[in-house]
Amino acid sequence: MNPASPIRIALVDDHSLVRDGIRALLAVKPSFEVVGEAEDGPEALDLCARVMPDILLVDIGLKEMNGLELTRLLREQYPQIKILILSMYDNQEYIATSIRAGASGYVLKNAPSREIIAAIEAIANGGTFYSAEVALKLASKKPDETELTPREIQVLVGLAQGLNNKTIARDLDISVRTVETHxxxxxxxLNVDKPAGLFKYAMEHGLMAR
Structure with missing residues (x-):
């Protein structure tokens, strides 16, 4: 990114009032430029293909696909775009999953406006940023030998949706053997394999949030 150019930002939230509020907040910074908005995952993917923002502010609770799924897709398709999760949830699993998905930061919607601005600036400069409450959640997280890898999470979500190995392999562009290994x-x-059990796990851990 050219230091003299504004930071190009796009907003993804299914509430227009929230988008309006964020847009008004960012308007006070001449170094920020809001280049687009979307209210769901598919719209966000289309928006990124058209305007290629530097940073995407993403809510978790989206229609069509949740913000965590969207983050994973964007990091695969457009790795140059940085993702900042802006959410009302301080759930530890959401936070951890967002990091595994490739988000560069996680800020709560009730954070002071200066924190949101600081997060955008830090991420634009190649860093990461987490709200104070989020950082405390991360600090309190104990190592977990059962923690899934990002690819295992993708396979788990497919299995939880009742997809077979062949369909998951096609969707993720990997081999059926690799799906079986995952x-x-x-x-x-997890000591669970049936779709119902996997669906329950995915819901409880924020992997299939609305």
Whole structure:
């Protein structure tokens, strides 16, 4: 990014009032430029393809696909775009999943405006940023041998949706054998393999939030 150029920002939230508020907040900074808005995942993907922002502010609770799923897709398709999660949830699993998905920061919607601005500036400069409450959640997180890898999470979500190995392999552009390997790893770590059990786990851990 050219230091003399404004930081190009796009907003993804399914509430227009929230987007209006964020846009008004960012308007006070001449170094920020809001280049687009979207209210759901598919719109966000289309927006990124058209305007290619530097930073995308993403809410977790989106229509069509949740913000965590969107983050994973964006990091795969447009790795140059930085993702800042802006959410009302301080759930530890959401936070950890956002990091695994590739987000560069996580700020709560009730954070002071200066914190949101600081997060954008830090991420634009190649850093990361987490709200104070979020940082405390991360600090209190204990190492977990059952923690899934980003690819295992993608396979788990597919299995939780009732998809078979072949369909998951096609959707993720990997081999069926690789899906089977991930499935065995998921079963070993979680001690669950049936779609109903995987769906329950995914919901409880914020992997299939609305």
């Amino acid at each position: 499935r065995l790893s998921i079963r070993r770590k």
